Amino acid sequence: MIVVLLFYFLALITVLGALVTAFSKNIVHSAFGLMASMVGVAGLYGYMSADFLAIVQLIVYVGGIVVLILFAVMFTGDIREVKSSNKTVNLLWATPFIAALIGIIIGAEGKVNFVSKTTKLHNTPTTKMIGDSLLSDYVLPFEVVSVLLLAVLLGAVHVARKYKTDER
């Protein structure tokens, strides 16, 4: 009962955060909402005993992404003047598509059998398992992702350096 309440509480945080992100007129409030949403997701991971994932979610998204977003937003001039973060365009076309998408999701949710593994995994540390599977079964995707990250890093360095030569 309490556990279910906890779940709904976390889900509420996540959804509310997402709504604030989507509908807030103020970019900083949006970023703040995003953070709440991320924290909610981290809570949901924790709720599902995925402790390592929850912590990584916090480090990467709250400590990294949200801070970077806030950081970037603060460099934007006249944040208060900007009344809407994104313009609402093509409302006519978007509405039926969104409605259809929501319908599909709701329809699918009723047909799929969710298997609960919560009892089995309860209170076992996941760090070791994640590490093991990353370096055994999933070593190829792991390496591919690292190559991708390397490319991103090099690209970032390239962009940053190019700019500097222009400046001086």
Add this chain to the structure above:
Amino acid sequence: MSNITEKEVFFDEMTLNMGPHHPSTHGVLRFVLKTDGEILKTAIPDVGFLHRSIEKIAESLPYPQFFPYTDRVDYLAAMNANHAYAVAVEKLLGIEVPERAEYIRVLVAEMNRIASHMVGVGSLASDLGAFTPFLFNLRDREYLYDYLEEMCGARLTYNYLSIGGVHRDLKQETADKILKFVEQGIKNLDEFNRLIAYNKIFLRRLAGVAVVNKKTCIEYGIVGPNLRAAGLKYDVRKDQPYSIYDKLDFDIPVGEAYAASDGGVIGDAYDRFMVRIKEMEQSYKIIKQVLKEIPEGEIQAKVPRKLKPPVGDIYVPTESARGEMGYYIFSDGTDKPWRLKIRTGSFSAMSAFEEISNGYFIADLVSAIGSFDIVAPEVDR
């Protein structure tokens, strides 16, 4: 990306208001900063918050009564301001000051110069975040103020000098105390240096910052330790000696790129800092000489009750702690000056800021203000 010019990227600059009650503007100075992020485009000084119309007041006061106001021009080196005014009026009147009084004047002026430099270098350190060295200096300054208090009864604004002499004689026990303190003071200065002056962070913060070369200094009329840090060996005490400075033996320290190992050049903030430190050593040396050679005798020349200088105008420069302090006095033959103008070191240093500050960080502006040792009432008067 390459076709984006710098101007398009930095299309907007931030206008920051620094002061008048910003912690590192030493009194009430105001800067309007145009910055690009943390990097300064310009820092436009806005002065006048401490304008107390001292020059206007002087026009309605007899010559001797103006002494207390000179204290307020530079509260950190009030004796030097006193001295400057006394020298100017005496030269205008043609009064000969007794030798003992001259010695006492030089003694108090040098003591106050040390006290002023202590605050100058200490507050520079505290602007950079090191608070302890500042308090070390304040501790030593208290001793100096104690002795000055013994001599003239006040600690900050003395009104000690009179036209033609000084108000009270120097007692032998005070002289002994001062001599004893000088020994400890030199040691304490060494302690201060070891604490902060050779600190790597401190060196790196000041080396190459707010460089003012000799040419800029002369153009803007920057004087005193700031000028000497730029490499020009000019000191009013040596070049246009007044009082008994021509009898004394002391050196004039100049900037030699003291922080050269960390990228410093002549005339940077570290040189200004170091020149002040070395000047303190020289002042200690002068105090020792003065106390050794001080003659017995009168301390007050015979001056008429009502001072009526001849018609004319005079400019007398002296060396205050913040550089050349000169009084330009117009006399119309009455006992009040027709017009009196005080030339101060901080004023000219301040006027150069708009040019100096370009291209540095906000944090560097703070160290620049500290290294020029600007005192707000000197700028505004």
Add this chain to the structure above:
Amino acid sequence: MKPSELLNVIEAEFGDFILESSDQGFDPYIVVEPDALRDVSFFLRDDERMKFDFLRTSLGTDKIDFIESLFVLYSYELKHQLIVKVELSHKNPEVDTVSDIWKAANWYERESYDLLGINYKDHPDLRRLMMPHDWVGHPLLKDYKSPKKYHGMDLYRFNPVLKVTKKKAKKKK
């Protein structure tokens, strides 16, 4: 160079424009015609015999008959001093700026403008320096009367001592 020689050289160069020169007082000075101030200044700064590179100070004075603006010059190299004076009319105190010749003059001229109303032509930034930007009048003029109020703030304080003395004076009567 001795002051008398100095003045001779300047008079030889700008004889007509030097209204007065003297080395009898405390400092040698010349009084220059306002129109020739810039030429004289350039000469004083750049000439080999002059080399007045340091503008010690500059100030203005209200001399009732005229307003005087003066520049105290010093040469670091040749170690001589000269005061250059300009006499300006009360009605139109206007003179060319020297702030591009000696950069130090920039603020001094602003100060003189602020306190005495001397108008330096072609000054890059002639604003008030000490007084508030919306202040009326120039305080160092001899006929200046301070306003009683500034933006609703009293500029004069009640002086209890003055009141007592007035009462005593009344009683005596």
Add this chain to the structure above:
Amino acid sequence: MESITNSLIQSWGITSSTGAQLVSLLVMLAFSAVVLIPFFLPFAGITSWLERRIAGRMQSRVGPNINGPQGFLQWIADGVKAMEKEDLMPDDADKPLFKVAPYFVFMGVGATLVAIPFSEYLVLSDLNVGIFYIISVTSFVTVGILLAGWSSNNKWSLIGGVRSASQMISYEIPTALSILTVVLLTGSLSMQDIVKAQGFWPWQWHISNNPFMIVMFFIFFISALAEGSRTPFDLPEAESELVSGYNTEYSGIRFAMFFLAEWGNLFVIGAMTTVLFLGGWQAPVALQGSIWNTPVQFIIFMTKMSAVVFIVIQLRWTLPRVRVDQLMIICWHYFVPLSLLSILAVTIWMALSYGHSALELGMSIFSAAIWLYFVFLVLFRAVRNFKKTNAKLNLNFLE
């Protein structure tokens, strides 16, 4: 924790699972409310008192000495004063964010206490991702400072907030990398396991595992200073440059929260350093099983931590502040490459020495000798400088 919950459930005779969960949730909340906050507040408060006393001693003055014995209760007076003060808010501030920002900072620091082991048994929750957990919750501090800086609608605050964010993002990397070496040595993320992998004697600590760990220790210590924004890295709140940085517009209890968080952070820096590198609570093996074990462990932990805190305080009142560009250069040009190299070196050393316990011990003693030599050098220089100044040693510290 669990045992307490279980015994409570049993003693109250609760059988339903909902009831049991309710009880365990309540116990958790009660624990955090009753134990954590009251523990955190006095610690931060006492640290503030200690800092002011030490600063006073360093600067030839007295410091707070009126309230309570030796001014010990000054922090309570200050806290009460802060609570009584008006909670000012700028007119143009972003009000909800302005209000909520101090809580983020406070929470970010306070939540780290959950995973810090004070002794073998005195730990709130021995999370198996303990050290990661501490890194992750401290990121709330960054968010809080950024929000505080932005929502104040003050340009100085904004610069402070942005400075803080860039500083913390940058220094998180060397911190995490240096923690990673310790994790490598231990093979676990749990704080208790990290402590248990070390021993009582200095050569059994992680710092003296091999010389590269000394490098890592310094990188960690300096980066932790930067993350806690202590001098010489206190740029976000540089009072002489940015007036006070992100907390300029705050007053009353919200301002006090920022400051409590700062001093709490001091404590966290000390505890983390102690746990990761200095052997944590490890007491002599002979004491094991005795009733004195836990108190001795607690005292040992607190002693080491206080030593670290003392050094941090001393650094703050000695060193000037670095500039923004220098701050970034220190991090990206020196610390990041150096810590990457050190990780590599530590890994290689671990692979080489695997199974050779004599080799490991020899290296440990060797590197312990190195850092002890450094400690000796510092002490020697301190004594020499002290003699030079002709000052009299005043051992009457608490006067």
